[in-house]
Amino acid sequence: MQFTDTLPMPPADALEHCNQLIHKIKAEIEQSDNGISFRRYMEMALYEPAYGYYVAGMRKIGEAGDFTTAPEISPLFSQCLAKQTHEILETLGGGDILELGAGSGIMAADILKQLEIFGSLPAHYYILDVSPELKQRQKETLQKYVPHLLERVIWLDQLPNAGFVGVILGNEVLDAMPVDVFTLANGIAKERRVIWKDDYFAYQDETAPDLLNSQIDKLGLDVSSYLSEINSNLPAWFKAISNTLKQGIVLLIDYGYTQQEYYHPERHMGTLMCHYQHRAHDNPLIYPSLQDITASVDFTAVANAASDADMDVQGFTNQAMFLAMSGLEGFFIERLNNNPDQQYPLAQQIRILSLPAEMGERFKVIALGKEFTQTLSGFSQGDQRHRL
Numbered sequence: 001m002q003f004t005d006t007l008p009m010p011p012a013d014a015l016e017h018c019n020q021l022i023h024k025i026k027a028e029i030e031q032s033d034n035g036i037s038f039r040r041y042m043e044m045a046l047y048e049p050a051y052g053y054y055v056a057g058m059r060k061i062g063e064a065g066d067f068t069t070a071p072e073i074s075p076l077f078s079q080c081l082a083k084q085t086h087e088i089l090e091t092l093g094g095g096d097i098l099e100l101g102a103g104s105g106i107m108a109a110d111i112l113k114q115l116e117i118f119g120s121l122p123a124h125y126y127i128l129d130v131s132p133e134l135k136q137r138q139k140e141t142l143q144k145y146v147p148h149l150l151e152r153v154i155w156l157d158q159l160p161n162a163g164f165v166g167v168i169l170g171n172e173v174l175d176a177m178p179v180d181v182f183t184l185a186n187g188i189a190k191e192r193r194v195i196w197k198d199d200y201f202a203y204q205d206e207t208a209p210d211l212l213n214s215q216i217d218k219l220g221l222d223v224s225s226y227l228s229e230i231n232s233n234l235p236a237w238f239k240a241i242s243n244t245l246k247q248g249i250v251l252l253i254d255y256g257y258t259q260q261e262y263y264h265p266e267r268h269m270g271t272l273m274c275h276y277q278h279r280a281h282d283n284p285l286i287y288p289s290l291q292d293i294t295a296s297v298d299f300t301a302v303a304n305a306a307s308d309a310d311m312d313v314q315g316f317t318n319q320a321m322f323l324a325m326s327g328l329e330g331f332f333i334e335r336l337n338n339n340p341d342q343q344y345p346l347a348q349q350i351r352i353l354s355l356p357a358e359m360g361e362r363f364k365v366i367a368l369g370k371e372f373t374q375t376l377s378g379f380s381q382g383d384q385r386h387r388l
């Protein structure tokens, strides 16, 4: 295994677990003449049954984990999402909620709490997550904070059948999807593959397969030397979601850019990022199964995949604007009145969620609808759909 001076050394049992996955990936590489695609490597590192980062039982999210997310930082985030969700459910005259990738379960707990206050609890709050460890943690969180609402929460192993009416939510799920990595040098596109060399994983760039080539072509990049990623799974993913959704809204929050910004000539090193124990770095080839690997989201590709799957883009804005339009200030004042000694931590939470240099601009919110025409209040100002 490859180590690095800049990251903490994993404990022995974690290293053993990691070594087992390395053997599996290496075995797959050895079955091929030219290694495996980066996308396949990322898929195995994150999702290989029993071994992958999201599938195996190690703590990932929160202070004791590798990274933290908006619902972990503040309940104000989930309260704002609850307000938008409440409005959608009211318009629909009822409906359910489906949360994709629910992490520790804290967002589900805070949303359910707030919907109870609004008097618009859904009959069902479905959760679909690939991680057995996180499912267990979600159950514990909901049991701790909203035990009386637990009977409404149902864990799924796959998307519900067609006919779902309501709201589908996903915070930081898109960035966890495996991506293809490509390079461009003097107009020639190559696919980045992962090989095993001198006892380590290494990269090897090979002629890009036709499908990837045509996707790269469509980006119209006019650069002499470039490296970036493409999430080729988006069309299939949105088709599956669209097959489930009969009527309602899908709200996805994640860090990313419009396509023009994503593939800007200056962003020539791509957006891949790894997190291990709250340290960010850019080497996905170390610690497979122990570290998170993510890529920023191309929201234009998201919008196109959703449109191709018969969903309408109903709103696109940054997190700061969405939260401001979804009652952030009111929820802040309410919490402050109830907890006057919490002024500093609450103000700090608002700063992290909203300031442009923190999560406010880098994180975006996109709303995708089906048979839903009502304007969404979270996008009533600062809607940036024209930029997609």
Ligand SMILES: C[S@@+](CC[C@H](N)C(=O)[O-])C[C@H]1O[C@@H](n2cnc3c(N)ncnc32)[C@H](O)[C@@H]1O
Pocket: 054, 061, 069, 070, 071, 072, 100, 101, 102, 103, 104, 128, 129, 130, 131, 134, 170, 171, 172, 173, 176, 177
């Ligand atoms: C970065 S974490 C975000 C967790 C949580 N939403 C939050 O904001 O704290 C990604 C989550 O998505 C889940 N996940 C990854 N791929 C998924 C998929 N294809 N379907 C459903 N959940 C998935 C992971 O298990 C994890 O719970």
